[in-house]
Amino acid sequence: MNFIYNNQKFKFRRKELRVNATKAENLLWGKLRHQQLSGLKFFRQYSVGPCILDFYCPEARLAIELDGAHHFLDKEQFIYDQERTEYLQENDIAIGCRFLAGSQTRRFPLRAFISKIYRYLVYLILPELKIRDIDLLSVFVKCF
Numbered sequence: 001m002n003f004i005y006n007n008q009k010f011k012f013r014r015k016e017l018r019v020n021a022t023k024a025e026n027l028l029w030g031k032l033r034h035q036q037l038s039g040l041k042f043f044r045q046y047s048v049g050p051c052i053l054d055f056y057c058p059e060a061r062l063a064i065e066l067d068g069a070h071h072f073l074d075k076e077q078f079i080y081d082q083e084r085t086e087y088l089q090e091n092d093i094a095i096g097c098r099f100l101a102g103s104q105t106r107r108f109p110l111r112a113f114i115s116k117i118y119r120y121l122v123y124l125i126l127p128e129l130k131i132r133d134i135d136l137l138s139v140f141v142k143c144f
Helices: 008-019 023-035 075-090 110-129 136-142
Strands: 043-048 051-057 062-067 094-100
Touching (some): 023 051, 023 110, 051 075
Antiparallel strands (some): 051 062
8 A cells, every 4th residue: 555644735735724723733732742742753734645634643653633523513524534543543543532622612621631642652652662761750741
């Protein structure tokens, strides 16, 4: 299978998504960028095959999606999201975290989101990557 990361044909759309990011995406990006979480590098609006992921960590092969309510209420969108998830899983990429985050969110639960991502990395990803020697708790606390 020809698998393409950050395909040039999606370059304009990825930039458009970054420019028009929701408040929730911007808040979460502020905590994921610059290897602030467990020393892992995350990318924003990263394309994997035909999918553009909100956030992606290549080292952990972890995708994070912040979805509006329509992703759960619209049947066609829900089916499309399921197909995307299956495609990513077939290519050994986990959507470890899919969060419901409306663009009008006034009280965005940033700590809860970071905590869930952190738990996913610690219990499922990092042991496989053999990165246990970093002081993960201090890295996690530094995010707040």
